[in-house]
Amino acid sequence: MSEHTGQGRPTRPTRRTFLTASAAATAAVAAPLAAGPAAADSQTHNPPGPGRPAHPQQPDRELRALLREVDRDRIEATVRRLAAFGTRHTLSDQDNPERGIGAARDWIFAQLSGYAAASGGRMTVQLQSYVQQPASRIPVATRITNVVATLRGETAPDRVYVVTGHYDSRATDVLDAVSDAPGADDDASGVAVVMELARVMATRRSEATVVFAAVAGEEQGLYGSTYLAGQLKAAGVDVQGMFSDDIVGSSTADDGTRDPRTVRLFAEGVPTAETPAEASVRQSVGGENDSPSRQLARFVADVADNGATGMRVRVIYRRDRYLRGSDHIPFLREGWPAGRFTEPNEDFAHQHQDVRVVDGVQYGDLPEFCDFDYITRVARVNGAALWSLAQAPGTPKGAIVVTTNLTNDTTLRWQRGDEPDLAGYEVVWRETTAAEWQKVIPVGDVTEVTVDLSKDNVFFGVRAVDGAGHRSPVAFPRPGS
Incomplete structure (x- = not known):
């Protein structure tokens, strides 16, 4: 499977994230991120599945100075x-x-x-x-x-x-x-x-x-x-x-x-x-x-x-x-x-x-x-x-969840932004009954990823990350092919 850039030509390998602790740990180095406080390890805030618990984005030194x-x-x-x-x-x-x-x-x-x-x-x-x-x-x-x-x-x-x-x-x-x-x-x-x-x-x-x-x-x-x-x-x-x-x-x-x-x-x-x-x-x-x-x-x-x-x-x-x-x-x-x-x-x-x-x-x-x-x-x-x-980078555009086949995994695609400091992307997901995003999967600088988690059971989103760890708002994917 190849990545789609929006022009219909593959340019980079895709990223596949498996439902294992080792795969999640490997993916975590894909993009630099600002660290947040540890979250409660509970079913509510940390449901089983790929990725790490979602944390708020902490204000950097420049933002703190602005607010003062x-x-x-x-x-x-x-x-x-x-x-x-x-x-x-x-x-x-x-x-x-x-x-x-x-x-x-x-x-x-x-x-x-x-x-x-x-x-x-x-x-x-x-x-x-x-x-x-x-x-x-x-x-x-x-x-x-x-x-x-x-x-x-x-x-x-x-x-x-x-x-x-x-x-x-x-x-x-x-x-x-x-x-x-x-x-x-x-x-x-x-x-x-x-x-x-x-x-x-x-x-x-x-x-x-x-x-x-x-x-x-x-x-x-x-x-x-x-x-x-x-x-x-x-x-x-x-x-x-x-x-x-x-x-x-x-x-x-x-x-x-x-x-x-x-x-x-x-x-x-x-x-x-x-x-x-x-x-x-x-x-x-x-x-x-x-x-x-x-x-x-x-x-x-x-x-x-x-x-x-x-x-x-x-x-x-x-x-x-x-x-x-x-x-x-x-x-x-x-x-x-x-x-x-x-x-x-x-x-x-x-x-x-x-x-x-x-x-x-x-x-x-x-x-x-x-x-x-x-x-x-x-x-x-x-x-x-x-x-x-x-x-931060802009909200990813053209995000889709592939719905052309009956599968128990999920393939997401989006268009790459053109910001000069863009470092990569994160997939976020949550239980359908949760109001906030619960888990984060860093996937690197790609525009297609397959996650070993059923699209039928949870909600997915995609956000961009720059080199300083600033994150964009999440793009919610529409059904597509």
Whole structure:
């Protein structure tokens, strides 16, 4: 059996991994990897079969330094400055230099431009505008403007990761563009995360491209993010991951419950952009829990749920909350993996409320109700995820599990990436009842492997590894030949 490169010609021998301890040990030297702590040797975490137990990817020295630079005081200053514009409603004044969405837009642009000035030309900033004609929650033609900072990658610039926060706000009445709507939690907190990461990453050299966007029109119907996703799609951009940070300002619920060390990450199952036929195939082979967005979420938990961020990433197997939607949804509609970060508990009494005092209690989405230490930790989670994605190889493409013959082993194929520091690949697998990948089989720099484990009994995936041990998200193979 020969390896397939995507051009139909064999170039290297295949790798066959046998269900023996000696074969697994031999395969373990195929690619250099960062060592992790020992896992519990149990049926749950270490099922019998080829490979070694899966461990989280430990942050390297460069990532730890990046996370230490995330500045709590800068994040607080950003939230307070955005709230001070009074309202940032999409329909508010665009020309007033002190109040309204136009003033907020210009301030964000100036701040990001300042960060870009320190990037050595690697980061550029633009105002991305279009006129939205009357539509749902848009009674008159309205200019909607995204503020977009792009940190261009140096070795894989065509591979792109996106992070957004929406800088528009709203009062209780979604069409009230006049009343104060400071929008500290929803969503100055998310914009502060995006801006702080742009500042910290601007001075660093990234392998892949990272886009930091403050988008508008979210409260009116995801207009800004829909336009951003559409522009990227029209340009043929390879977006391999996207995060929306929306309401990440506090961990305190309306009943006083606090969970300051957890952030939720919503990740859909069957992809939004799949056709009914594609969804039927995925469900028939048991891939409902293996969408690209779920693999992206597993990656985030793998690299960001640790002591370096001080946070637990709670992955939620849903596209978003009931009655709510955020700026990751337009990216899902374009067929890209995307997820939404949001706080673990919500105080609905302080969301979308006009600023007012009732019985001596002040209401409204004000900075006083934000936890700036919490936002800082959420920024570190985002930073760990984005930087790890941008420094690792891309997610393997064209992954298939061969299903043309009745066999008790499994053959996997994929296309080789073109990253200059690509070292090889790993096959991962788990029991069908397990949520996370349980075992890892390093297989070296090949694009075909046969594993002595039945494809009928477990789930398989493939991920790339570079010379420094950075791993890509997992590609879930589709049935093929």
